Amino acid sequence: MNAAKSPSESFVIMNELVLPNDTNTLNNLMGGRLLHLMDIAAAISAQKHSNRIVVTASVDNVSFKQPIKLGDVLTIEAKVSRAFTTSMEVRLDVWAQNIPSGTKVKSNEAYYTFVALDSEGKVMPVPALEPVTDIEKSLWEGALRRRQLRLILAGKMHPDEATELKALFFP
Amino acid sequence: MNAAKSPSESFVIMNELVLPNDTNTLNNLMGGRLLHLMDIAAAISAQKHSNRIVVTASVDNVSFKQPIKLGDVLTIEAKVSRAFTTSMEVRLDVWAQNIPSGTKVKSNEAYYTFVALDSEGKVMPVPALEPVTDIEKSLWEGALRRRQLRLILAGKMHPDEATELKALFFP
Amino acid sequence: MNAAKSPSESFVIMNELVLPNDTNTLNNLMGGRLLHLMDIAAAISAQKHSNRIVVTASVDNVSFKQPIKLGDVLTIEAKVSRAFTTSMEVRLDVWAQNIPSGTKVKSNEAYYTFVALDSEGKVMPVPALEPVTDIEKSLWEGALRRRQLRLILAGKMHPDEATELKALFFP
Amino acid sequence: MNAAKSPSESFVIMNELVLPNDTNTLNNLMGGRLLHLMDIAAAISAQKHSNRIVVTASVDNVSFKQPIKLGDVLTIEAKVSRAFTTSMEVRLDVWAQNIPSGTKVKSNEAYYTFVALDSEGKVMPVPALEPVTDIEKSLWEGALRRRQLRLILAGKMHPDEATELKALFFP
């Protein structure tokens, strides 16, 4: 049986420069390129937690708040927020820093979910996650609510069963 | 004033081969690469609707149902499902076809939202969308519900105001 | 024995955005990048016809009529125009659409030829093609003339034997 | 007025490793990737001849004789074979070398045609080409015949006028 792990064991930082091919004709980073980089950062995090090759099972709703420009420095932080039997939810935080002006703004947050596979591609159990800090505990608790929303949206759960999610709508 | 457009005017098909650099060590397409390709297809669709450069504002929850393999043919179809004042929701359908076996499976559906910009990067109004077929009408109606969920998840709407969404979850 | 197929079964549409790395310092799409994208679209078409992995055997003369600009939307359509014993000729049509101006111009037509292989790389027979529409029939008939030109240019046929091609020069 | 140049002044060698993303699932170099690399080598050659930015006007029929494998070394040689008023024909020779076996095989020959542009994208005259060696003289003479074939295939010349080409096909 795998011992539980702390979120810090799967903490990943990825810094990237926004290059010309990542941008549209207004020199703004294209959203899909950012989703791609976030997936790589999150996959590395889930691999560190599970010591397995992982595949993306889902990405939750992501909103992009600010345009990110050519030449900006992207900082993507990823950490497993909760582990279920065979899947891991990874929390991502993304910032964009403009070098000449020195401003650094939050671009977005996101949750990606991964499944761990063995070398034949068979789904494998993953270690539990034990949150340590208050923020980690709050993310761990919210994971259940987000999971219910994912299952409803994928047509795998009836809204009536989503007790955690209901509490969000009728507190 | 811009005349309303039909969904077929923004219909886009993108066929792609899954190449080695798109895959992990199990030869499975990485989810982030697919999210990137879907963003490009959806952006082309939103550009056809608005005749403007567009930026991704958000992507809704996406679930990946099946592993897609190296060498498979991806088919991504995109179509504007509803236009709001300055934003457009694009509906995507993704299939993966394995050539030697001839099997073609649905990989996933998704909704990306875009904002139209002028050449200075200022947000611009977009033409309305007039759905024609029954499927298009149903997507057009559901767009309001999805928009409420987006606004709640982005912290821009209180769940109490999301009347359309509530009706779905707790009828 | 493989049943004959219609051209519509191998019809492929590929939409692509012209990105910075595809262009020269005048922001024009480089011809080689377009030849690369056309090869991928045509290979997918030949794979759909043959249900085999395919390799490019030849590309016929291609002329580029108009400069295509950074940010334009490329639309590439491909369809098998004739099948020989082990090779397939694919007809391509390419358009470029400028989004802000809304103009869409024909960039070029082309013919790529592919050979089908089994998983050991051995050349395999492919299904026959049965043209349906008048345009498809005309492409199917012209394929013989184009094939004779290919064989002459590759030094594999003497011009005297190229009866179809002769008819072009001395009608 | 620009002084005439010799072919050696535009001679370009390009060596490349065949990388994973250049290959299909049989580990064979995809034809379109090779056409892309050939276009870059030929464009550099035309730029050296004209000291101008150039755009690809056409590529002549190319046949691929042998499969080229992952890890092979590609050698592409390019040289302007004839200059017309505003266009240049570039001759390409391509070899593939397999490192462990030490074998080096000719993959193909090709002719790409380029037009020279000034910094506003306007077509500009180019220096004449004066062939020196016997091979260069033979390529220079054949260029007229190839040009007639290009014009006929592009629908810009009637076969009756193609006296050079006719002499080749039906002497």
Add this chain to the structure above:
Amino acid sequence: MNAAKSPSESFVIMNELVLPNDTNTLNNLMGGRLLHLMDIAAAISAQKHSNRIVVTASVDNVSFKQPIKLGDVLTIEAKVSRAFTTSMEVRLDVWAQNIPSGTKVKSNEAYYTFVALDSEGKVMPVPALEPVTDIEKSLWEGALRRRQLRLILAGKMHPDEATELKALFFP
């Protein structure tokens, strides 16, 4: 006048997956790809220190100790180790982690030097660096010796003047 900065203000972590196109036919990461990623990480670090666009002036001798494999997680850490009038030396540490085995090995260390530029490309002064920890102080002191070696190797200093470097050879 720019205030001095501490090394922690320019600290950059970059995590990357080794993808197929980064590897040779033995599935080993190619050294040049790693040098490329290290340059991006170091450039981000120098940009954070100087709040300027930077260009690489030199890279010191780099030795690669261990093969890094396809699918490994690269961790690159970069930090400015000393600032001179207009240039910055950045120290890099690189590890490779194999996910299934859980082993993490040091791949190499390196020093890249950058120059800061304004928006016209003119060389600009950079803030001083004030080392804080013992390791940072030791790197700061060694920077003079490494700089002398760089200048000798670039033919810009006579070995006799390299007092710091001499002390290495004749302690």
Add this chain to the structure above:
Amino acid sequence: MNAAKSPSESFVIMNELVLPNDTNTLNNLMGGRLLHLMDIAAAISAQKHSNRIVVTASVDNVSFKQPIKLGDVLTIEAKVSRAFTTSMEVRLDVWAQNIPSGTKVKSNEAYYTFVALDSEGKVMPVPALEPVTDIEKSLWEGALRRRQLRLILAGKMHPDEATELKALFFP
């Protein structure tokens, strides 16, 4: 036993266009991209000498003298300068040519060292190198000195033993 080879047998020329994604926001080629291209050219050279797959063992100090611009033509020349028992030192010379102005400037020189591997990744002996021209002989002799510096910098040789290097620095 492998017969000795001459430097000309491993001579490699690589011409490349500087593309948008290779540059920073000042349109200058990024140093790391050049280090990547130099590694590929040098690896091809070492492969031609050894007829083996090779891996980069080290790169010596490289200084970049001049900014290279978007659209410039890079010319990289590589040649094995000395072979040791299982390793090869490759000498590189890099020029950048600006097409409209016609200027061609030396960008830098460099030495990369490679190790030859068999198909299981085991280190293999390589043929000796017999220099022919005076320049080749001078590079061959200097290789010993450079190797001592590499070993000292990698902590594998004590400065006292580096007799060749000492003679250079403190004659």
